[in-house]
Amino acid sequence: MSERSYAILGTGALGGFYGAKLQKAGLNVHFLLRSDYEYVKKSGLLVESIDGDFTLTQVNAYDDVAKMPQCDVVVVSLKTTQNHLLPQMLPPVVKENGVVLVLQNGLAVEEEVAKIVDNVTIIGGLCFLCSNKVAAGHISHLDYGQITLGEYAANYNPMGITPRMQQIADDFTNAGIAIELTEDLLLGRWKKLVWNIPYNGLSVILNARTDELMANMHTRELVEQVMYEVSAGAKTAGRVIAESFIQTMLDYTVKMKPYRTSMKIDYDERRPLEVEAIFGNPLRKAEAAGVDLRLIRCLYQQLKFLDMRDG
Template sequence: MSSKRSYAIIGTGALGGYYGGLLARAGFDVHFLLRSDFDHVQQHGLQIDSKNGNFHLPQVNAYRSAAEMPACDVTIVAIKTTANQQLAEILAATTREGGVVLVLQNGLHVEADSAAVVGPDRVLGGCCFLCSNKVGPGHIDHIDYGRIAFGEYRADGSVRPISERTREIEADLKLASIPAEAVDDLIKVRWQKLMWNIPFNGLSVVLDASTAEIMNHPASEALAEQIIRDVRAAAMQCGKSIDEAFVNKMMNDTRAMVPYDSSMRVDFKQGRPMEVEAIVGNPLRELQRHGGQSPRLEMLYQQLTFFDRRRTKQHTSRG
């Protein structure tokens, strides 16, 4: 892998726009795939508002289709998992021979779709502990946090030593002022992220509430903590040990968080498909494969599936 890597950003939204913008600001060769924002970004560039300092990129390498993009050393997948059917066409165009794919999507086993295209040995996965929203065309509002924990993908979920290429990408991210941590157990990190994603994405839709609203009512706060503990128990059943102190960390971090609408609630409010399967369905099925059950997680999954299918029917009837 070249000492000066090129990056393709697949999905220039709240996550891809923010991290890709930081990489571009740091001088890396970054190429952005856009859809509805293409004309605006091509003319006006990217605007990043951040708690760490606002910045504007007046000119970026913007593309309307993956076929127009150069093959890059690292392709960062930042689209929602509900659009993964597009990956076969996209990754074939954007990933050079010997290049790697870094999957920065929410959920469990989300790397499998990318691995099916480029091969599992060329895939890394990562979790972003980030509060960020896209607030307008080419306009990203970074609210809080920003750490990425990532590592080598293994289909069997086993621990894998941190590779040289992972260390190189970690160094690139840090050079771009992105707090990055290379890890040897990607699946454990995904379960840790699910300890936030499942309760706060799920409850934000079911209760129609922001993180602050959930934490500011004793009943919903208690429910969130119960679900966090359920997710930890599921991880343990699946062979991933997570210290109980991580439960308190999730609660305390959310209390300290700037009031925030989860990505699932944003999608729900805007009538888009929600990542129910990746975030809740896949972990629940993994638990069941290991002989476990979780009534609360099953109920949350059923509720979210109902909301998601009702949204689909409403959208179809309007069409």
């Protein structure tokens, strides 16, 4: 069994689910919590999952990173709207020559981490997970769960499959989490945006679940058009997304259980939206290369209005 220790910064629907699976598999996991801290410290974590329900009765729970031990792997599973806290949170908890595993949506998130900590390996993780936090210490896993891992290097130069990636992959695989390794993290991030940009954006603007967006011919066509625009954005970074991948994402969403996206949940709960990481950063990267992604800009401007009005 691996002796690597893990810290979970952000024990919500995503960090709580993956962290709980790692602990269930016997790994040493430490969880940073906010509103759920008292409850989880006393009662543990409950995970209802399509893979089987389980409860962790005892959890290493903390309400302050200063109280956490330094860990080999620090999993950043906060919403990107909280990334302004990372300069205070990351340095105390990650070991020298440790790993920061960034399980966040959007583009350029690893660049932010690289400015905060050095002498660490930064790995990006793209999570294909349908999971919600339904109550304090209670996570409901509805579907999927695969993570695509890729190692970060300056300017997102492709790193291939590295030993550190393989070590983390082995830990997650042993915990029953499906892992895919990518040689090119930037390509992986743009491919994730093919799904995240249309469905997160339109779910908020049109007040719709994924199944409703796919059932209407007009919104389905709009989703597809936005996906092709994401592909055009990827080309400005020298990354090519195959047309077949777009069709795969459409088919995958049709088969998915009706799903309220993470951005829609944030909007309904009056939480800040991850507009900049998911929409703003790709727009600015493409714009710097002389390409205007007009549909995505339209979504971005509407979401900025909603976020500022209702936040």
